Amino acid sequence: MDLRTLVLQPTTRTAGRKLLLDAAVALAAGVLAYGCATQAKKAAIDEPDPIHTTAAKLPPAELGLPPNPIKYNDDKGETFAVPKPPISDDYWPCTQCHDNSSPVDRTRRVLKEEHTKIILEHDAEHRWCLDCHDAMNRDFLHLASGVTITFDESYKLCGQCHGDKYRDWRVGVHGKRTGEWNGKKQYLLCVHCHNPHSPHFKPLKPEAPPLRPTLYR
Amino acid sequence: MAMNAEPKMPTEGCSHGGCDATPGSDPTGDKPLGGVKLSRREFAKSTALIAAAITAAGCGTSALETFKQTRLREMSHDELKAFLVKLEKRYEARFGTHVDVRATPHAEGVKFAYALDLSRCIGCRRCVHACVKENNQSRPNPEGTHNNPIQWIKVLEMDKEKGIDLNEAEPYYNPAEVPREGKFYMPVACQQCENSACTKACPVQATWKEPDGMVVIDYDWCIGCRYCMIACPYGTRRFNWGEPHLPKDQLNTNTHVLGNRPREKGVVEKCTFCIQRVREGRYPACVEICPVGARKFGNLMDPKSEIRAVLETKRVYILKEDLNTQPKFFYFFGV
Numbered sequence: 001m002d003l004r005t006l007v008l009q010p011t012t013r014t015a016g017r018k019l020l021l022d023a024a025v026a027l028a029a030g031v032l033a034y035g036c037a038t039q040a041k042k043a044a045i046d047e048p049d050p051i052h053t054t055a056a057k058l059p060p061a062e063l064g065l066p067p068n069p070i071k072y073n074d075d076k077g078e079t080f081a082v083p084k085p086p087i088s089d090d091y092w093p094c095t096q097c098h099d100n101s102s103p104v105d106r107t108r109r110v111l112k113e114e115h116t117k118i119i120l121e122h123d124a125e126h127r128w129c130l131d132c133h134d135a136m137n138r139d140f141l142h143l144a145s146g147v148t149i150t151f152d153e154s155y156k157l158c159g160q161c162h163g164d165k166y167r168d169w170r171v172g173v174h175g176k177r178t179g180e181w182n183g184k185k186q187y188l189l190c191v192h193c194h195n196p197h198s199p200h201f202k203p204l205k206p207e208a209p210p211l212r213p214t215l216y217r
Numbered sequence: 218m219a220m221n222a223e224p225k226m227p228t229e230g231c232s233h234g235g236c237d238a239t240p241g242s243d244p245t246g247d248k249p250l251g252g253v254k255l256s257r258r259e260f261a262k263s264t265a266l267i268a269a270a271i272t273a274a275g276c277g278t279s280a281l282e283t284f285k286q287t288r289l290r291e292m293s294h295d296e297l298k299a300f301l302v303k304l305e306k307r308y309e310a311r312f313g314t315h316v317d318v319r320a321t322p323h324a325e326g327v328k329f330a331y332a333l334d335l336s337r338c339i340g341c342r343r344c345v346h347a348c349v350k351e352n353n354q355s356r357p358n359p360e361g362t363h364n365n366p367i368q369w370i371k372v373l374e375m376d377k378e379k380g381i382d383l384n385e386a387e388p389y390y391n392p393a394e395v396p397r398e399g400k401f402y403m404p405v406a407c408q409q410c411e412n413s414a415c416t417k418a419c420p421v422q423a424t425w426k427e428p429d430g431m432v433v434i435d436y437d438w439c440i441g442c443r444y445c446m447i448a449c450p451y452g453t454r455r456f457n458w459g460e461p462h463l464p465k466d467q468l469n470t471n472t473h474v475l476g477n478r479p480r481e482k483g484v485v486e487k488c489t490f491c492i493q494r495v496r497e498g499r500y501p502a503c504v505e506i507c508p509v510g511a512r513k514f515g516n517l518m519d520p521k522s523e524i525r526a527v528l529e530t531k532r533v534y535i536l537k538e539d540l541n542t543q544p545k546f547f548y549f550f551g552v
Contacts, residue, residue, distance in 0.1 A: 168526075171523065171530075172515075172523030173513065173530065174551060175510050177523065179500070180500070181495065181498065181500050181522070182327075183498055188510075193510065203339075203395060203396065204341045205393060206342050206391065206392070207341065207343060207345065208346075209342070210345075210366070210389065211357060212389060
């Protein structure tokens with residue numbers, strides 16, 4: 001997936017209504033597909049993960065703060081304003097589909113019906129969907145302790161393993177802030193830049209190089 | 218003024234034929250002026266005529282005003298205000314659209330500094346082009362006689378094996394995808410030195426350090442001698458060799474008098490940390506565009522700023538630290 005496709009477009013509301021719901025299931029699919037399904041991987045490259053491509057775009061630089069940043073307090077009482085998590089509105093809320101009407105199948109398996117485009121490349125050997133997504137309420141994530149958190153607070157979840165990055169992010173060294181250097185700042189969530197299912201940055205095409213002096217008169 | 222307005226340049230003089238401009242072939246001993254022989258009387262006459270024409274056309278007043286105009290730093294509040302209005306009129310005539318020229322002053326207790334994470338930069342050059350757009354740099358002009366594109370940021374590609382070695386740096390890299398295996402990238406723009414060599418070299422004091430840290434240029438006072446460019450050890454100053462090519466539709470009309478207002482031919486320009494943005498609380502354009510969050514900006518005096526966090530917790534590298542230029546641009550290793 002191209003990094004640029006990960007950029008948040010708050011106004012995009014065109015994709016179908018099931019995406020987020022599908023996300024958790026697809027995550028599981030990804031886990032199981034990881035070992036055996038290189039073809040699925042190829043397909044995923046051709047048709048990228050719909051959740052994180054249709055929704056997520058970084059706010060354009062000239063716009064500054066995107067509309068309606070969500071404010072909340074973290075566990076140390078600090079307030080972070082973050083833009084909407086990069087989940088397509090058409091897939092939110094997850095409980096549209098994951099309504100607990102049928103029992104949750106907690107076995108690790110390849111998801112063949114939904115979320116088939118999500119490929120888990122994030123410690124897939126040890127992890128699958130329900131390690132992060134809450135099985136009982138799919139509109140939430142949960143920490144290792146079992147405490148549920150909203151998608152806006154997903155940085156806490158990431159911070160459980162990536163403590164050094166989390167510390168850097170809190171003081172503004174890791175990640176990116178937009179807004180004002182001396183006023184209203186907005187922290188991008190980890191998932192605005194890193195696809196949570198495949199967090200490594202993908203290479204980019206560079207913009208044009210400078211002209212060599214010999215090329216102009 | 219009159220001299221510049223003389224239409225008889227050497228090429229033109231020869232192109233209409235019949236003109237005898239070859240040096241040494243002049244029997245009267247009159248010096249050729251731009252390839253056309255003129256007697257002293259004829260020259261005086263034409264000069265006077267041109268001067269009269271200019272005055273009649275009304276341009277003379279502004280030319281005279283420009284001539285009488287003092288440097289920006291010495292202007293009183295009212296003079297500065299009048300000057301900004303004049304500049305806006307000048308740009309309106311040049312671009313056919315309103316250009317907002319402001320002179321937002323520095324704030325007390327602010328010292329700007331910049332940090333760039335060398336372990337994150339992938340060399341995608343988004344910053345270079347965002348900077349060009351934001352700061353009204355001259356664009357490539359394939360049709361003009363002076364194709365003089367200007368970019369304030371230069372991204373250097375270097376070998377991880379060799380480390381930071383400016384002799385081996387490659388600014389023209391253009392692979393299909395970055396980052397390339399075994400390479401790292403180092404964007405270089407003005408380092409906003411506390412102990413700046415460029416400002417000392419300027420013979421007319423057209424460049425100086427503002428109290429909030431940016432080294433700025435008075436574009437109307439610069440005489441184009443380029444001493445500052447020689448003095449700068451980082452090679453980050455740029456010169457407008459030709460008339461800057463800035464199409465109207467690419468103009469950023471939100472400008473600062475010491476920053477991104479459109480420049481003229483023959484003046485030096487450089488990065489100002491986006492003075493038009495940062496003096497109004499915003500981040501520089503390159504910080505906002507960077508897709509990997511490698512660029513950090515903030516107030517050195519504010520203990521809670523990102524820049525302080527970088528300086529206090531990371532390994533920091535200062536380019537050519539041994540020169541004692543004391544840059545306010547820090548490279549660091551976030552990983």
